[in-house]
Amino acid sequence: MRVSDFHFDLPEELIAQHPPAMRGASRMLVLSREQGAGNGEQQPGALIDAQFRDLPDYLRAGDLLILNDSRVLPARLFATRMGLATQANSPQPSGVIEVLLTEQIEGEAAGANVWRTLVKPARKVRPGETLLFHDAASGPEPALTAEVVGAGEFGERTLRFAPVEDFYGTLGRIGHMPLPPYIHRDQGGEADSEEDRERYQTVYSQQVGSAAAPTAGLHFTPEVLGQLEARGVEVRYLTLHVGLGTFQPVRVSELKDIRLHAERFTLPAETAEALNRALAEGRRIVAVGTTTTRTLEHIAARGGPGAVEPHSGSTSIFLGPGHRFRIVSGLLTNFHLPESTLLMLVSAFAGREAVLAAYAHAIREGYKFYSYGDCMLIL
Numbered sequence: 001m002r003v004s005d006f007h008f009d010l011p012e013e014l015i016a017q018h019p020p021a022m023r024g025a026s027r028m029l030v031l032s033r034e035q036g037a038g039n040g041e042q043q044p045g046a047l048i049d050a051q052f053r054d055l056p057d058y059l060r061a062g063d064l065l066i067l068n069d070s071r072v073l074p075a076r077l078f079a080t081r082m083g084l085a086t087q088a089n090s091p092q093p094s095g096v097i098e099v100l101l102t103e104q105i106e107g108e109a110a111g112a113n114v115w116r117t118l119v120k121p122a123r124k125v126r127p128g129e130t131l132l133f134h135d136a137a138s139g140p141e142p143a144l145t146a147e148v149v150g151a152g153e154f155g156e157r158t159l160r161f162a163p164v165e166d167f168y169g170t171l172g173r174i175g176h177m178p179l180p181p182y183i184h185r186d187q188g189g190e191a192d193s194e195e196d197r198e199r200y201q202t203v204y205s206q207q208v209g210s211a212a213a214p215t216a217g218l219h220f221t222p223e224v225l226g227q228l229e230a231r232g233v234e235v236r237y238l239t240l241h242v243g244l245g246t247f248q249p250v251r252v253s254e255l256k257d258i259r260l261h262a263e264r265f266t267l268p269a270e271t272a273e274a275l276n277r278a279l280a281e282g283r284r285i286v287a288v289g290t291t292t293t294r295t296l297e298h299i300a301a302r303g304g305p306g307a308v309e310p311h312s313g314s315t316s317i318f319l320g321p322g323h324r325f326r327i328v329s330g331l332l333t334n335f336h337l338p339e340s341t342l343l344m345l346v347s348a349f350a351g352r353e354a355v356l357a358a359y360a361h362a363i364r365e366g367y368k369f370y371s372y373g374d375c376m377l378i379l
Contacts, residue, residue, distance in 0.1 A: 001254070001255045001320070001321060002253055002254060002255070003250050003252065003253055003254070003255065003258075003339050004253070004339065005352065006338065006339050006340070006343050006344055006347065006352070006356075007338045007339050008338050008356060008359055008360070008363075009338075010338065010363065010369060011363065014363060014366065014367065014368055014369050014373075015182050015183075015368075015369055015370055015373070016183075016368035016369065016370060016371070016372035016373040016374075017183055017184060017372065018195065018372060019195070019199040019200075019218065019372045020372075023199065023203070023218070023219070023220075023221050024052055024053060024219055024220065024221040024223070024224055025051075025052070025053075026051070026052040026219050026368075026373075026374045026375055027049070027050070027051060027052070027367055027368075027374040027375075028050045028051055028052045028054065028055065028374065028375050028376065028377055029047060029048070029049060029050070029358060029361070029362055029367060029374070029375075029376045029377070030047065030048040030049075030050050030058060030376075030377045030378075030379070031045070031046075031047055031350055031354065031355070031358050031376060031377070031378045031379075032045065032046045032047075032048075032379060033349075033350055033351075033354075033378060033379060045351075045354045045357070047357075047358055047361055049365060050377075052219045052224075052374075052375055053224065055224060055228070055332070055377065056224065056227040056228050056231050056233070058377055058379065059228060059231065059233045059284075059286065059330075060231070060232070060233070060284075061231060061232025061233065062232060062233075062234070062278075062281075062283045062284075063233045063234070063283060063284045063285075063286055063330070064233075064234045064236065064274055064275070064278040064283060064284065064285045064286065065228060065233050065234065065235045065236070065286050065288065066236055066237070066238060066271065066275075066285065066286070066287050066288065066292050066296065067202075067204060067214075067217055067220070067235070067236075067237050067238075067288040067289075067292060068202075068214040068217060068237070068238060068239065068240050068288065068289055068291045068292045068295070069202070069204055069205055069206045069207055069237040069238070069239055070205065070207050070208075070209055070210040070214060070239050070240060070241050070242065070291075071201065071202075071205035071206060071207055071208045071209070071210065072177060072178065072200060072201055072205070072210045072211070072212065072213050072242075073101060073171065073175065073178070073208060073209065073210065073211060074171055074172055074174075074175030074176055074177055074178075074197075075100055075101040075102070075171075075175060075178045075211045076098070076099075076100055076175060076176040076177065076178045076179075076191055076192070077098075077099045077100075077101070077133055077144075077171075077174065077175055077176070078096060078097070078098055078099070078133070078191075079096070079097045079098075079099055079131035079132055079133050079146075080096060080097070080131070080132045080134065081096075081097050081124060081125065081129060081130075081131055081132075082129060082130040082131070082132065097119055097120070097121070097124065097125055097131060098119065098120050099117050099118075099119050099131065099133075099157075099159070100117055100118040100119075100178055100211060101115045101116075101117050101171075101211060102115070102116050102117055102118060102211045102243045103115065103116040103211070103241070103243045103263075103264070104209070105158070112160065113160065113161040113163070113167060114149070114158060114159070114160045114161075115146075115158070115159050115161070116156065116157075116158055116243075117156070117157050117158070117159050118154075118155045118156060118157070119155055119157045120155055122154075122155035122156075122157065125148055125151075125157055126148065126151065127148050127149060127150060127151055128147070128148065129147070129148045130145060130146070130147055130148070131145070131146045131147075131148065131159065132144075132145055133145070133146070133174060134174075135173060135174040143164075143170050143173070143174050144161055144162070144164060144167075144170055144171075144174070145161070145162040146159040146160060146161045146162070147159065147160045147162075154248060154251075168208070176191035176192045177191075177192040177196045177197055177200045177201075178211050178212055179191075179192055179196060179200060179371075180212070180370065180371055182370060183370075183371065183372065199218065199372075200213050200218070200371070200372075201213060201218075202214065202217035202218055202220060203220060203221060203222060203225075204217070204220065204225070204237065205217075206237075206239075207239045207241070207266070209239075209241035209264070210241045210242040210243075211241075211242055211243055212242040212371075213242070213371065214240070214242060214288075214289045214291045214292070215289065215334045215370075215371045215372075216288050216289035216290070216292075216332050216333050216334050216375060217288050217289055218371070218372070219375055220288075234274055234278070236268075236270060236271040236274045236275075237268070237271060238265065238266065238267050238268065238271050238292065238295055238296075239265060239266040239268075240263055240264070240265040240291040240292065240294065240295045240315075241263055241264045241265070242263060242291060243261060243262075243263045243264070248261065249340075250339060250340065250341060255318075255320045255321075255344065258318050258320070258341060259316070259318070260316045260317070260318050260341065261316060262314040262315060262316040263291075263294075263314060263315060263316070264312070264313070264314050265295045265298070265312065265313060265314065265315055266311075266312040267295070267299060267308070267309075267310050267311055267312070268310055269310040271310070272307075272308045272309060272310040275296075275308045275327065276307045276308050279308075279327070284329045284330050284379075285327055285328055285329050285330070286328075286329070286330035286331065286332065286379075287328045287330070287331050287332070288332045289332070289333060289334075290333055290336075290342045290345050290346070293319065293328050293331060293333075293345060293349070294315060294317055294319060294345070295315060296327040296328055297317060297319055297323070297325060297326065297327060297328060298315035298317040299327070300326035300327045301317065301326070318341060318344075319344070319345040319348050319349075320341075320344045320345070320347075320348050321344070321347055321348045321352055322348070323348045325348075325349060328349070329379075330377075330378065330379045331346070331349055331350075331377075331378045332375060332376070332377050332378075333346055333375065333376055333378070334369075334370065334371065334373055334374070334375050334376070335359065335362060335367065335368075335369040335370065335373055335374065335375075335376060336369075336370070337370065343355070346376075346378070349378060350378045358376065362374070362376075
């Protein structure tokens, strides 16, 4: 299949620029994969316009709901650049560089703080240079300093940060939420807002490490989670830290040539036990978001026969049409970009024609798209 097979036209006014006024007040389009999914007796491919607050009505006692509890880093930073030629003699900063931290690299020497990043403009940032990160509280001295120690394609750079007493505390002070480029906040020099710092984070986030939010989870409130558990839905968590793959567009024309960057995950013991029970008993396993889905299907594909074991690792799995889902039997997800690997994943789960028809319906009905937009439940 070709990447262009997943194209659709989206009016710009349907790209959500802000979250709904109240968390959880989103619309939800329900797509049936099987006879009798959800309320009533829908035919496969049938669509129902609903609200996210209706989610407990579409799940049933015994369902296992899996969410990604990764917490978003304030990973968008702004630096000034030290030119190679000036470093030896009273260096003066030159040029503003935008830096997005995408992954802290594992396996470095103790005490090292090395990150994969995306920078722009990348052509100005070369190995051996130093980047300085200032804030008003630190005065003339930089709050953070990093050496460029590696360069890759498409703006990828590896940075080694100099030791500081509280790196994450400093990051929380000077960093901005890594909003996607289709959300515009740069009026007056602001890269995000106070609203973004709260709402571009799930209410159940725990494990710090993502460079983007697992956006299907942004709809959840403590009240909805309580309603689900009261109904008998089992709720469990895993962690997948969203990294570089989320920010890189597809640059090939055929699906068979797609290669994703690896992202780190952790499957806790209690979630592994819940998965094993649900699989043994034939109960539905509903994934919240494409990150959760990729993690579960990676575990199924790489684990072989036998019980699911708690563990940590990384996954670069691509789920496209033709994939046989072994764990996930339901999916809650936002509406995704045209020709994106996330749209391909949803199409693999529910069928390309059915998903594109659902997207066409959502556009006609004025659903909001992307990170701060509405959601779709597929059962």
